[in-house]
Amino acid sequence: MTEAEAPEIAKPVPAEERPFKVLVIAGSQRRLNSCPGLNSKARALMHRMLGRLPMGWQIDHEDIGNEHGKPKIQPCNACVSSSMALCVWPCNCYGPGSDHQPDLFWDLHLYERLARADAWAFIGPINWYGPSSTLKLLFDRLVCMNGGNPRPDLIEKKSTLLAQALERSPQWQDLTRNHLEGRTAAFFCYGDQGGADLDETGRPKILRHKDWFDPADEPFRNERDAYQGLVWQCRYSGIEVPDRLWRHADIGVGRLYADDQAGDMTSEPDALAAFDAWADDFARHVEAKGRVPDTTEAERSARSTTQ
Numbered sequence: 001m002t003e004a005e006a007p008e009i010a011k012p013v014p015a016e017e018r019p020f021k022v023l024v025i026a027g028s029q030r031r032l033n034s035c036p037g038l039n040s041k042a043r044a045l046m047h048r049m050l051g052r053l054p055m056g057w058q059i060d061h062e063d064i065g066n067e068h069g070k071p072k073i074q075p076c077n078a079c080v081s082s083s084m085a086l087c088v089w090p091c092n093c094y095g096p097g098s099d100h101q102p103d104l105f106w107d108l109h110l111y112e113r114l115a116r117a118d119a120w121a122f123i124g125p126i127n128w129y130g131p132s133s134t135l136k137l138l139f140d141r142l143v144c145m146n147g148g149n150p151r152p153d154l155i156e157k158k159s160t161l162l163a164q165a166l167e168r169s170p171q172w173q174d175l176t177r178n179h180l181e182g183r184t185a186a187f188f189c190y191g192d193q194g195g196a197d198l199d200e201t202g203r204p205k206i207l208r209h210k211d212w213f214d215p216a217d218e219p220f221r222n223e224r225d226a227y228q229g230l231v232w233q234c235r236y237s238g239i240e241v242p243d244r245l246w247r248h249a250d251i252g253v254g255r256l257y258a259d260d261q262a263g264d265m266t267s268e269p270d271a272l273a274a275f276d277a278w279a280d281d282f283a284r285h286v287e288a289k290g291r292v293p294d295t296t297e298a299e300r301s302a303r304s305t306t307q
Contacts, residue, residue: 020286020296023117024049024061027124028133031065041190041251042123044262048272049121049144049279054287060113062110064104064134071102076140079163085155085165085172088305089148089179090212091141093158095306105141106304114142115302116295119184119286120239121279126191126248139230146237147176148287152305179301181238182292186245186282188275192252192260224248240289244281249274 028040043063053059066072077093079086090111094103105111114120124135131139149155155162166172199205202215220226224246231241249271252260266271 019056019058020054020119020290020291021058021117022053022060022121022286023113024059024121024125025135026061026063026065027065027122027132027138029132029134031063032069034066034068039262040125041262042125042267044265045123045188045190045275048275049123049282052276052279053163053283060117062063062108062113062304063109064108064138066134071104071107072218073105073134073137074101074103075137075143076143080143082160083163083167084147084176085149085167086158086160087144087148088152088155088158089144090149090302090304091144091303092152092306095304102296105138110138111302111304112299114145115180116299117183118289118292118295119186119282121186121282122230123188124190124227125191126223130226131189131230135230139233142233142237145180146178146233148179149175150179150301151175157306163217178238179299182240184240184242184245184286184289185231185234186278186285187224187231187241188249188252188278189224190249190271191223191226192255192257193223193250195252195260197255222248222270223250242285245278245285247274247278277293 024046026042026046027041028042030036030038030040031043032039040063043065046061046063050059050061064073074094076091079088079093091105094101094106096103096106096109098106122135124132127133130136149166152158154166194204197204197206202209203210203213207213226248227246231246234241238306249268251265251268251271255264
């Protein structure tokens with residue numbers, strides 16, 4: 001075979017020409033095959049968003065709702081409270097495929113998927129003035145993205161005394177960093193402001209001690225602030241959350257819960273328009289900002305050290 005006849009070897013795509021990579025997460029607890037037997041509005045909105053994002057993008061998506069008989073996201077063990085160096089990046093309190101502490105975060109490879117993406121979009125309900133328990137667990141487990149220890153070998157995997165000594169040493173300043181800095185996160189939350197549960201004064205109808213509940217003192221004046229803890233955790237860790245990508249919509253106000261299901265959102269044109277505008281703004285912002293560099297290396301560093 002002559003040199004001219006030799007097949008061309010495919011060259012790597014330059015980083016600036018690779019497809020944009022995004023991860024979209026539905027954060028409601030509800031799933032079709034779990035106790036409620038109905039899918040969530042977050043899942044329906046996630047799929048609506050997938051249909052609006054540009055063709056050619058690498059779009060990853062996940063529903064972290066509770067699936068009957070399947071692993072759940074395990075709670076954070078608050079290693080940071082003992083030493084920042086005890087909090088390993090990525091979390092080594094749990095690992096993939098465990099038969100005694102099954103962990104959905106690891107079984108779904110979420111650390112790697114978050115690391116490879118240029119941007120994340122989170123969609124979820126407001127539950128009791130805050131985000132869903134599944135989203136809160138996810139973000140609790142992301143504490144390690146902010147300054148977590150990338151060298152568990154230096155602390156013999158999980159030695160508190162070695163971690164405290166490492167945190168006090170000059171070496172620690174060369175190790176600690178924001179591991180996912182530079183990415184973009186977007187949040188869309190929705191709520192029913194009590195649905196049909198409130199009386200004409202804004203108090204719960206079945207409440208006996210109505211003087212103990214003052215609607216004027218309820219959080220929040222802006223309902224999107226129910227997700228402020230997640231937003232500020234991202235910003236604290238070097239994740240950009242533009243103000244226009246943090247939004248809320250009322251869905252199901254005044255309705256019985258039985259009449260406020262995913263299929264009923266077709267009668268909420270204002271909410272759907274607000275969601276579509278948020279999804280479109282997300283796409284425009286990600287494209288204008290450009291690709292996050294070194295996502296391949298970041299994904300590699302986000303693999304489990306606990307096997």
